[in-house]
Amino acid sequence: MDNPDFSAQALRQAQVQMPEHGGRLRRAVAEYGIPLERWVDLSTGINPCGWTIPLIDNQTFMRLPENDDELEAAAAEYYGSSDLVPVAGSQEAIRELPRIRQQLFGESRVGVIAPGYEEHRYHWQLNGHQVERLAAEQIETELHRFDCLVLINPCNPSAVRFDQATLARWHQQLAARGGWLVIDEAFLDTEPQQSMIQPQMPSGLIVLRSLGKFFGLAGLRVGFLFADAEIRQMLSRAIGHWSIATPSRWLATRALWDTSWQQEARTWLESSRQRLVRLLEEALEDLPGSLQGRGLASTGLFVTVQIDDAAELAHRLAQQGILVRYFEPYSSLRFGLPGNEHEWRHLARSLTEATAAESQIQV
Template sequence: MKHGGDLGAAIARHGGIADDWLDLSTGINPYAYPLTEALSQRAWTQLPSRAALDRLLAAARKAYEVPEASALVAAPGTQALIALLPDIAPAGDVAIVGPTYGSHADTWTRAGRKVTELTSPHAEPDPSVRVLVLVNPNNPDGRLVDPKSLQYMARTMAARGGLLVIDEAFADCVPGASVLPHLAGAPALVLRSFGKFYGLAGLRLGFAAGPKPLVSALETRLESWAVSGPALEIGTRALGDEAWRKAMLARLADEAAGLTYSLQMQGLSVFGGTPLFVLAGARNAAGLHEALARQRIWTRVFDYAPNWIRIGLPGAANLARLEAALESAMAGT
């Protein structure tokens, strides 16, 4: 599975239509930010304005606590930013702390860079490495690296003429995880995803914060009107809604604890994750994945770890369905 979220393979193998399926292969909030207010007509009919972009960036800077010394750019999803990184990063080899989100290695490899994997965020990269990539909290195991260690890593890479890239795709749902409030001029490039925590992945919105020359280079490559008018308005509104954010953090934490309990009651060993997904160990993860798929529940498995299965937060309305499907699947595997 290259990514979660694409039900095409599941439907082709097991039938049904998308509405029949409970897609737990992603780490997307099942409780999307409510789009109760109509968007302006301008958002649909006019090219996105600089003023609207500035309002979004101001809301993101406040919500993510981006220091004034760091520049900030918006993009149509962090995937678009990841694809541009080889163009703007220092030349040289790349080390990625893994196992982690596979698109990072794919992107640098396609760009012709030599890529190595570090098994620990505290391992010393080879002297030839000029770009160090780390996902924090990590996907799929939720591993966290503290901000002071990240600052040290950023300074270490800068001292060798390199760059630390920190992908904070799941930091919204883990209070205190982000390095951004502590960046204090440390030369790191930080990616933030909007759609996961706000449950609006189809909106395609993400951000990069860091040294001005790098962020300006990204902005140049994204060119004009990279973020749609609807994304500008919805993103600004959601990022400024502090009450919703606080209430959602509490809800996700409670439901993640409930999901963990349910999985453990079915005999699965939960050993990682974030409030948006859990990572569990199973004797035959591929068999469990298939057994759940026959009941039209789609999960995430990993070629490099045959005993791992990642299960996204189902939401309270779907937890009983997942529990029943797990009971049946575990009996058959």
Template sequence: MMAESAAGSKRIIHGGDLDAARAAFPGAPEPWVDLSTGINPWPYPLPPIPAEAWTRLPGRAAETALREAAAACYGAPSPDCVAAAGGSQALIQILPRLRPPGTVVVLGPTYAEHAAGWAKAGHRVTEVMTLESCAADVVVVVNPNNPDGRIVPPEALLALAERQAARGGWLVVDEAFAEVAPECSVASEAGRAGLVILRSFGKFFGLAGVRLGFLLGGPALVREALAAVGPWAVSGPALAVATAALSDSAWIAATRRRLAEAAARFDTRLVDAGLHVTGGTSLFRLIDAPQAAGLYNALGRAGVLTRRFDYRQDWLRLGLPVDEAAEDRVKTACGMFRNR
């Protein structure tokens, strides 16, 4: 099934807009429980930040240290295969400008900014439901997928990258949530012809405000991306925080376990509330509910913000609650909605 995308011409809904939520549900209790994003609610503890990180322009040595830490953390062959930018969203918008306009296939439904970014740059974008027999200059796959957690096996992605390279094309793999599913990552193959990988720092490390993302690819593409983002693309404080976090293998391993346990516990609470968990990752859960619109509003009135989707009226995505009180608020609101 294929559909030409119009994502470049319409407003894309994102999570995290508490100002809009407060306006829509003025009587909701404070503080809000924001479950509308897939951001780790237990962030990496901020390390000491040198004073000069705030007062001087970022130095080349600090950027090199970050690229080395990212390559080691993600398993990329070399720092020369890593470019850093002010968020993976910036790279999503830059990538389409590094190729002449052509054809793009996006495996959907998924994060809408991919289709929008390619369309705005003059490419013809089509959304497909399967990768079988798809042919385009660029193929985009989010893996694990947002919002349903679908995973395309690495061997299938690498075979597709080889086919894309043979035609002078790209396979773009967005691994924004791959920290919680490292077995699905193809980052160790960064540098292969035709393969472009995106990684997001803020989601797994719970520091979305740092605004940091990475492109993994061949050294020539990395140089192009670095030229496109320009000098000092990552702030001094972000360089310090991210270099420490990416190097903290003990915290990373413990956090993977913590998120998996929290997601399993939250699933139990959601099922107890009469909901059907249909997918997700350990950073977010997707529920399938025939009355999802009504449930979204009921949760909103209870001060719980979730993520809805215009293309699937029966889906709601929920991030992980930070504590038992937040879990209870979700379960109570769901139970009241079901028993109304």
């Protein structure tokens, strides 16, 4: 006899399409016939000048992970709270939270910010919850209908921000009825004073952080969940003892300790953000239709533009070895930061040529 729980899960998985992501550089290499080394990959929003990996002892690779090393202490110091669980990138917490909610409360009504990182919507829906996409401007009036609200702050890819007072009010409203406010702060390291992480995490508030974006260490797969004791305990049981490899734990600890690099990185990223905003504004201002809606918005790690023919511009940039992220439903492009002067010049030249060609077609 078939296992009914497995069958239901398999059916949901078949009906829920897995999200697409940036960073598909090798697919672009095959599609456009441009060698890998000639590409400038701006599709991911990862710091292109990330923390420098030091020499690491070979013995580190020979040991199983130990939960009583220095990683938790380094993270508590950096984030300002010890109410945390290390996870294999915030993706592991994104996957497990809907399961934990299902175990505790059963099927829930979940509002997920849109546009946003689609893995949130995917896993809540995959685990049988009623999921509805919400635009930022809908949340205030629609919050009463939901048990959980899942946000990204600042939002990827829209760069919309939510202030702490608003988030605190929404958390109180949800927690009063046993609900959760889940905040993905993957892009908040450039402005850490805006974090909702608290020394003692209250019930119903869950915050996710990662070393992937600001530190430029996406390949380490190290992140953290901040929540109350019950959720932390359930997550720890779900992921087991060896979620993060020993070398990743060792390197993440030292990156979190490196306050000098962190300060320098924030200064460089802000300067680069401003430079990219100016470059895009100048390049796109003469396109037919110009920038629509909000037009251009940014975080410390990417700039998103909304234009009439985003797909065509993304294609023309790719023809010149510039890979950006295209969001079809919103006619938007997300540009990560170039990592050196060669990449800046390549982007500036490619934008000039791509927008000139597009303008000629549309005239």
